[in-house]
Amino acid sequence: MYIRDIYEEKRKQNRPVISFEIFPPKKIFPLTQLLETIETLTKLKPDYISVTYGAGGATKDRTIEIASIIKNNFGIEPLAHLTCISSTKDQIQQITKELEKHSIQNILALRGDKPNDPNFVFPTPLHYEFASDLIEELNTRGDYSIGAAFYPEGHVESPSKEIDLQNVKYKVNQGVDFLISQMFFQNTYLTESIQNLHSLGVNVPFSAGIMPITNPKQISRIADMCGCSFPPEFSNLLDSSEKSPLELREAGIQYAVSQIRDLIEGGIEGIHIYTMNKPEIASKIRDSITDLL
Numbered sequence: 019m020y021i022r023d024i025y026e027e028k029r030k031q032n033r034p035v036i037s038f039e040i041f042p043p044k045k046i047f048p049l050t051q052l053l054e055t056i057e058t059l060t061k062l063k064p065d066y067i068s069v070t071y072g073a074g075g076a077t078k079d080r081t082i083e084i085a086s087i088i089k090n091n092f093g094i095e096p097l098a099h100l101t102c103i104s105s106t107k108d109q110i111q112q113i114t115k116e117l118e119k120h121s122i123q124n125i126l127a128l129r130g131d132k133p134n135d136p137n138f139v140f141p142t143p144l145h146y147e148f149a150s151d152l153i154e155e156l157n158t159r160g161d162y163s164i165g166a167a168f169y170p171e172g173h174v175e176s177p178s179k180e181i182d183l184q185n186v187k188y189k190v191n192q193g194v195d196f197l198i199s200q201m202f203f204q205n206t207y208l209t210e211s212i213q214n215l216h217s218l219g220v221n222v223p224f225s226a227g228i229m230p231i232t233n234p235k236q237i238s239r240i241a242d243m244c245g246c247s248f249p250p251e252f253s254n255l256l257d258s259s260e261k262s263p264l265e266l267r268e269a270g271i272q273y274a275v276s277q278i279r280d281l282i283e284g285g286i287e288g289i290h291i292y293t294m295n296k297p298e299i300a301s302k303i304r305d306s307i308t309d310l311l
Contacts, residue, residue, distance in 0.1 A: 019095050020163035021124045022195035024065050025223040025287060033311060035225060035288035036304070037097070038062075040295050041070040042080035051295075052084065058297035060092045062304045068126055068198075068290070071099035082113070086120035097165060098122050100156075101130025102146035104138065110145075110152070114159050126165045126198065127152045150189045157193040166194045168215070170207040174245035183211070187218045196222050198290050201229035201240065203273075204249040205280055225288030226281050230274040230299055231256070232267040271299060275306040282310045 028035045038059050043052055059067060067088050071081045085096035098117060102110065117125070129149040132138075146152050149166055156162055168186045176182035186197070197220075202208055212224050229240065240246065248256075255269050278289050289307075293300045 019123075020195075021066055021095060021097060021165065022163040024095065025196055028065070029223065029287060034282050034286060035065045035223070036063075036311065037066045037068060037225065037288065037290045038064050038300055039068045039070065039227075039290060039292050040084070042084055045080065049080075049084070053087070055293075055295050055297045056084075056088060056092060059293070059300060060088075060094050062297075062301060064094060066095040066097050066124070068097035069099060071101050071128070071130070082116050082120060082122070085117075085122050089121065095124060096122060097124045097126050099126045099128060100152065101128045102149065102152040103130045103144070104133055104140055105146060106141050107145050107155070110155060111159070114156070118160065123161070124163045124165070125156060126167070127156060127194075128167055148185075148189075150185075150192045153189055153192040153194060163195045164193060165196045165198055166190070167200060168197050168211065169200045169244065170202040170211045171246055179214075183214050183218060186215060187220050190220050190222055194222060196225065196288070198225045198288075199227040200244050200246070201227050201292060202246050203252045203277075204247070205277055205284075208281070208286075209284065223287040225290040226278075226286050227290045227292060228274050228278055228303075229292040229294075230303065231270040232294075232296070232299060233263065267299075271302050271306075275303055278303065278307055279310060282307065 025035055040052065040055065040059070043049065056067070069081050069085045069088070081098055085098040088094050088096040100113065127149050129146070129152075146155070153164055153166065156164055166189045169182065172179040172182045173185070176185065190197070199208055199211075208226055231240070252273060255273055256266065281289065291300055291303060
C-alpha cells in the first residue's frame with residue numbers, strides 16, 4: 019500500500035497517521051534483537067515503520083532486508099530511507115531494483131550526511147547534490163510514494179529560514195507525497211513552519227517527528243546534529259532530572275507525550291516517533307495518547 023493513500027484515508031477519518039522509526043544494527047551484529055523490537059512495535063498497530071539508511075549507504079543492504087521483513091513478515095507498510103549524496107546513478111538504479119524485488123513501494127528521499135570515512139571517494143561531479151535530485155530521479159524510475167524531510171527551525175546549512183522553505187517547496191514540486199519533520203522541542207516551530215509552507219502552496223500531509231529524550235548523552239549530540247533548540251521548560255525539566263536516570267527517562271517520555279497531545283489536538287496529520295529501537299518507550303507514548311486515536 020502506498021503511504022500517500024494511508025494519509026488520505028486517515029484524513030477522511032479525521033485521525034492522525036502514527037508511525038515509528040527504527041535503525042538497522044551494524045553488520046557485525048545479528049538482527050535478532052531488532053526483530054524482537056519490530057514484533058513489539060507492530061503490536062502497537064502503527065500505520066507504517068520507517069527504516070533508516072546509514073551515511074554513505076553503510077547499512078543499505080540491511081535497510082532493504084529489514085523493510086522487506088516488516089512488510090512481508092509482519093504486514094506493516096515500511097518506509098525505506100534512501101540517501102543520495104554519496105551515490106552514483108548506477109547505485110541508485112540497483113537499489114531501486116532491490117526495492118522492487120521486495121515489493122517496497124515507499125521511499126523517504128534524503129540527501130543524507132556525508133560519510134565519516136575521510137578516505138571516502140565521492141562521485142565527481144556529484145550525481146545527486148540535493149534530495150530534490152533524487153526525488154526527480156525516483157519519479158522517472160517507478161511508481162513510488164515518496165516522502166521527504168523538513169526542519170521546523172530551518173536546515174542547519176541553509177542561509178535563512180526563508181530559503182529553506184523555498185527549498186522544501188521545490189522538493190515537493192519534484193514529486194513528494196508527504197513530509198516528515200526533523201525533531202524539535204517547541205511545537206510553535208513546527209506549526210509556524212507548516213503555516214509558512216501552506217502559504218507557499220505546499221499542501222501535502224505533514225508528520226511531526228518526535229524524539230523522546232531519555233538519556234543525557236543524547237542531548238548535546240542531537241543539538242549539534244540538527245541545530246534544534248531547547249525551550250526553557252524543556253531545559254528546566256532536564257536540569258531537575260539530571261541526578262536520576264529513571265526520572266530523566268520518564269520526564270522525557272512525558273514531555274514527548276505533551277508535545278504529541280498538543281499537536282494532535284491542533285490537527286496535525288501525522289506523528290512520527292523516533293524510537294531509537296526502544297519499543298518500551300514507544301509503547302508508553304502510544305498508551306498515553308490512545309484516547310486521541
